[in-house]
Amino acid sequence: MRRVSLSQFLIEEQRAGRLDADLRLLVEVVARAVKAIAVTISKGKLWDVHGETGVENVQGEVQKKLDVIANELLLQANEWGGHLAAMASEEVEEICHIPFEYPRGGYLLLFDPLDGSSNIEVNISVGTIFSVLRNPDREAIPTEASFLQPGTAQVAAGYAIYGPATQLVLTTGNGVHGFTLDREFGYFVYTHPFMTIPPQTSEFAINCSNMRFWEPPVRRYIEELIAGKEGPRGRDFNMRWVASMVSDVHRTLSRGGIFLYPLDAKNRAQGGKLRLLYEANPMALLVEQAGGAAIDGRRRLLEIVPQRLHQRVPVILGSKEEVERVRAYHEEADAS
DSSP states (O other): OOOOBHHHHHHHHHHTTSSOHHHHHHHHHHHHHHHHHHHHHHHGGGGTOOSEEEEEOTTSOEEEHHHHHHHHHHHHHHSSSSSEEEEEETTOSSOEEOOTTSOOOSEEEEEEEEETGGGGGGTOOEEEEEEEEEOSSTTSOOOHHHHOOOGGGOSEEEEEEESSSEEEEEESSSOOEEEEEETTTTEEEEEEOSOOOOSOOSEEEOOGGGGGGBOHHHHHHHHHHHHGGGSTTOSOOEEOOOSOHHHHHHHHHHHOOEEEEOOBTTTGGGTOSEEIIIIIHHHHHHHHHTTOEEESSSSBGGGOOOSSTTOEEOEEEESHHHHHHHHHHHHHHHHO
16 A cells, blocks of 8 residues: 655645645654654663753753753754744743744744653653644744634644654644654654544543542542443443553544543642643644544633643543533532
């Protein structure tokens, strides 16, 4: 069977009028950075890239060496191509401007360079998440306010997962498509066309060690799943939890399920755990494009207007019927 590369896929999408040349180039440059990150991760102790730097990032988390390396690889790959106006990284407090010696384009790139990096030393899958917005004023130098757009404004989103195989999952608004890196030939091959999430599921992902901190609607929902056949749902459910958002969402996109990182007593003061612009919005767009749903418990994630660059939110996404059930439980609790 004839192989279709990522480059060919993007060119055909451009010919169909679903993306322009700059967006195509932007995705290809991100994919090139992903290949470099994949090689670096695979070397691990051989290249002495495991362990911590001893420096905290803007999130108050101690950075891993690979957090810093992945961040630099993405910045350096994208700063000179002429397709970007600016970038924003989960690892950096302020936006990253394009150096003056390079031309500016019309897009904004946001990314979490290495999601799940706490799993690196135990050789569990980690990933890169990215989102693309248009610069609201192409003639002006972007500011932080330029990035504060709702998720509905995204023109592309995706993630890379570094596991047994390196895969790139992408949407430009015409479904969700998966590509697998052929390491020997050095390019991504189109392997998963139009990925879809079934509306029903028997699988859920949540960190149950936080149960004592959950709000009543989430506790009610999870207790019903755990009760299985003997409970009100009348059937058994399986729980999966990798503690790497990319891994858990990739499983959900691949075979269905529901992923929850809800608001709880521990993260209430921050507004939630996951970052709206770097994690929640790109994953929400992918999930909705695959036929699923994504909420913060009450609101559609993609409709939330960001107030801050590093704003956090609760995230509940996956199979539509289960997500809507969680929303209904929140609405019932709010009305009582």
